[in-house]
Amino acid sequence: MAPLADMPGSETKSVLSAILLADSFAQSFAPVTLEKPKMLLPLVNVPMMDYTLEWLAASGVEEVFVVCCAHSEQVQAHLASPKWSQQKAMKLHIVISTSCLSAGEALRLMDQKDLIKSDFVLMGGDVISNLDLKSIISAHKKRRAEDRHAIMTMVMQSSRNIKHKCWAGESEILVALDPLSSRLLRLEDLDSSKQKKHLTLDAQNFSERDMISLRTDLLDSRIYICAPDVLMLFSDNFDYQNIEHDFISGVLSEEELGNTMHVHEVESGFACQVRNLRSYDAISRAVLQRWSFPFLVDSGSLHSADPASTYTFKRQNSYREQHVKVARTAVVGRDSAVGNGSSLDEGTQVTCSVIGRNCHIGKGVRMDGCYIQDNVTVGNGAQLTSTLVCEGAVIMHDAVVHPGSVISFQAVIGAGHQVPEHTRISLCQSQNNQSSMVDEDVEYSAAGQIAASPSSASPISSHQRGQRSGVPGPKGIAKEAAKALAQGKAPEVAVEFDEEVVGTGGAGFAWPSPTDLQERRLHSISLPPNPTQYTWDSDSDEGSIADVQQDHMEPVVQDTEALFKKEVSETFLRCVKMGYDQDLAVIELNGLKIAEDRTFADCARHVFASILDLCLPPPAVCKSEYQNLYQSTVPDIQSQVELLLTLEEYCEEERDHTAHGHCFEAVFQQVVKLLYDDDIIEEDAVLVWADEKQMAEEDERKYLKKAAAFIAWLREAESEEETSSADSD
Numbered sequence: 001m002a003p004l005a006d007m008p009g010s011e012t013k014s015v016l017s018a019i020l021l022a023d024s025f026a027q028s029f030a031p032v033t034l035e036k037p038k039m040l041l042p043l044v045n046v047p048m049m050d051y052t053l054e055w056l057a058a059s060g061v062e063e064v065f066v067v068c069c070a071h072s073e074q075v076q077a078h079l080a081s082p083k084w085s086q087q088k089a090m091k092l093h094i095v096i097s098t099s100c101l102s103a104g105e106a107l108r109l110m111d112q113k114d115l116i117k118s119d120f121v122l123m124g125g126d127v128i129s130n131l132d133l134k135s136i137i138s139a140h141k142k143r144r145a146e147d148r149h150a151i152m153t154m155v156m157q158s159s160r161n162i163k164h165k166c167w168a169g170e171s172e173i174l175v176a177l178d179p180l181s182s183r184l185l186r187l188e189d190l191d192s193s194k195q196k197k198h199l200t201l202d203a204q205n206f207s208e209r210d211m212i213s214l215r216t217d218l219l220d221s222r223i224y225i226c227a228p229d230v231l232m233l234f235s236d237n238f239d240y241q242n243i244e245h246d247f248i249s250g251v252l253s254e255e256e257l258g259n260t261m262h263v264h265e266v267e268s269g270f271a272c273q274v275r276n277l278r279s280y281d282a283i284s285r286a287v288l289q290r291w292s293f294p295f296l297v298d299s300g301s302l303h304s305a306d307p308a309s310t311y312t313f314k315r316q317n318s319y320r321e322q323h324v325k326v327a328r329t330a331v332v333g334r335d336s337a338v339g340n341g342s343s344l345d346e347g348t349q350v351t352c353s354v355i356g357r358n359c360h361i362g363k364g365v366r367m368d369g370c371y372i373q374d375n376v377t378v379g380n381g382a383q384l385t386s387t388l389v390c391e392g393a394v395i396m397h398d399a400v401v402h403p404g405s406v407i408s409f410q411a412v413i414g415a416g417h418q419v420p421e422h423t424r425i426s427l428c429q430s431q432n433n434q435s436s437m438v439d440e441d442v443e444y445s446a447a448g449q450i451a452a453s454p455s456s457a458s459p460i461s462s463h464q465r466g467q468r469s470g471v472p473g474p475k476g477i478a479k480e481a482a483k484a485l486a487q488g489k490a491p492e493v494a495v496e497f498d499e500e501v502v503g504t505g506g507a508g509f510a511w512p513s514p515t516d517l518q519e520r521r522l523h524s525i526s527l528p529p530n531p532t533q534y535t536w537d538s539d540s541d542e543g544s545i546a547d548v549q550q551d552h553m554e555p556v557v558q559d560t561e562a563l564f565k566k567e568v569s570e571t572f573l574r575c576v577k578m579g580y581d582q583d584l585a586v587i588e589l590n591g592l593k594i595a596e597d598r599t600f601a602d603c604a605r606h607v608f609a610s611i612l613d614l615c616l617p618p619p620a621v622c623k624s625e626y627q628n629l630y631q632s633t634v635p636d637i638q639s640q641v642e643l644l645l646t647l648e649e650y651c652e653e654e655r656d657h658t659a660h661g662h663c664f665e666a667v668f669q670q671v672v673k674l675l676y677d678d679d680i681i682e683e684d685a686v687l688v689w690a691d692e693k694q695m696a697e698e699d700e701r702k703y704l705k706k707a708a709a710f711i712a713w714l715r716e717a718e719s720e721e722e723t724s725s726a727d728s729d
């Protein structure tokens with residue numbers, strides 16, 4: 001029976017709770033996660049879990065139960081920071097069990113502890129989202145009030161193009177829904193069903209409804225709104241280990257029990273799980289491109305525990321903290337971030353990359369699509385492409401690291417050595433030949449099998465998982481040897497590192513990586529093949545892809561005005577698509593204005609052009625829905641005159657405006673009157689513009705003539721007002 005707090009008509013106030021799984025129970029990030037939990041890996045220099053907790057706090061969640069398994073002591077230490085331990089609006093409860101080897105076991109533990117009394121949010125600490133959680137929970141509770149057997153709501157997002165899933169490292173799924181109730185009837189992983197020639201649907205599904213919607217365009221955010229019954233079902237069935245493959249499919253196959261699941265589809269906003277290295281790259285780029293707004297790298301909330309964090313947003317989605325040293329000839333390009341205390345020497349070029357704190361990047365380095373954690377050293381002339389380099393690693397001079405590689409903690413790549421594509425290197429030595437790192441393959445079956453021997457030659461038991469000290473033993477020796485080699489010294493105790501992968505003078509062991517080419521493309525940190533640049537715009541019919549030059553390393557002279565227009569337009573369009581408060585958009589535009597040393601009139605010009613673009617083809621009367629945003633960017637008469645000049649340019653398709661601006665010629669006067677009626681431009685601005693145009697050449701008075709009737713009306717009203725004022729005197 002459902003708890004009293006969840007029963008319809010109950011007046012007991014329920015606490016909005018969430019269960020946060022701080023373990024992925026997978027090996028997709030191995031060997032990195034042998035030493036640090038995935039949830040604490042930096043995503044654009046912010047621990048992954050912080051994005052999730054910030055979103056839950058902003059969404060009104062009152063208490064969060066963080067279930068820690070592997071590396072529980074590290075997760076505890078992170079949550080003990082003042083930012084989270086002194087959190088007043090949202091209380092954190094840490095639940096530790098180093099023996100849990102799957103999500104199912106973790107949820108059974110939560111059921112045994114009997115901590116959840118009402119509907120709750122279930123998700124991993126690796127989900128990045130800015131969705132409106134309150135509306136999702138409200139829809140779930142409304143459904144529960146009508147049908148107490150509706151035990152789970154899955155949050156999914158529509159995507160128009162299949163390439164968007166490939167870019168985000170997501171599997172292809174088939175979702176069968178009742179189009180009227182959004183009830184989930186079937187969830188099929190198409191990637192794991194490729195050997196099947198066909199898929200079947202139970203005929204019973206058609207006995208209760210006239211039609212079924214089959215969807216392949218949905219992305220699963222892996223955010224679940226659950227009734228307490230979900231925990232009891234996990235306890236009742238020990239076969240339920242994985243949420244997607246076991247629990248959801250199991251409940252759907254036991255329809256006779258009456259339990260139902262539903263899908264809540266969101267068309268705007270951002271929600272995605274960092275499941276593998278491909279999605280790690282995709283989501284990092286999305287954060288840099290500000291699709292996760294308001295949870296951004298320059299957002300104060302994400303860094304509130306660290307007063308030393310001082311990121312500044314610059315053009316082309318570039319971010320830098322204070323005390324970053326960039327040489328005069330070094331270039332930090334688009335979609336990049338550089339952390340405090342890092343330095344980039346002469347001739348270095350960085351694009352689409354994140355560099356942590358206290359890193360030293362030498363002279364003439366080429367870096368594209370890379371993620372460099374704290375305290376990393378990259379020697380002169382090195383070249384890195386689509387690579388993850390973990391904390392304390394050293395890339396010596398003239399080394400080349402090819403796409404898809406992972407260099408784990410404190411590993412060393414020798415001078416001039418070339419690391420092959422998709423190579424994984426760690427100071428922990430692999431003890432098996434497992435070549436699959438796909439989440440679905442090892443979610444629970446191999447979760448307790450540690451494929452490394454960091455402190456001894458014998459396998460580590462599941463109870464030691466995440467509790468390893470790493471000292472003494474071969475790992476301690478390996479660390480000391482790597483430290484000596486990084487300094488150019490001979491180690492006191494020789495260690496037989498894999499020189500084939502780390503080169504002469506390098507330190508590290510090769511780890512197995514996927515041998516299947518398709519698997520590599522889907523789950524590698526390197527971009528899928530052609531085209532080479534992707535964005536998070538899932539609404540694009542063009543496939544969310546922008547064609548760019550293949551060679552990111554060559555400096556490109558870009559039109560700064562075009563870049564500024566693009567950034568202003570994208571800021572405004574995010575406000576439109578995601579329904580953000582216009583005041584937040586004004587704050588972002590003000591930041592752009594300051595960063596680019598522009599005026600409000602410059603911002604207004606591009607915002608206005610973007611709105612006109614949205615109106616194409618123009619209606620008989622254009623309607624303004626963004627009055628507050630307009631007014632904030634045109635505060636004086638001169639900027640309002642500039643806005644009218646922008647409307648002229650737009651209609652004439654001059655400068656960088658759309659090729660369809662001529663469509664607005666016929667409604668020029670109506671648009672001007674609309675701006676006036678909504679108090680966006682004042683009467684004086686229109687008359688100043690008219691007076692200036694009156695003195696222009698004949699061909700430049702084209703739009704003055706189109707607005708003649710409105711201007712005459714304004715002058716007549718002004719004259720009447722002056723006459724009335726004189727009579728009263």
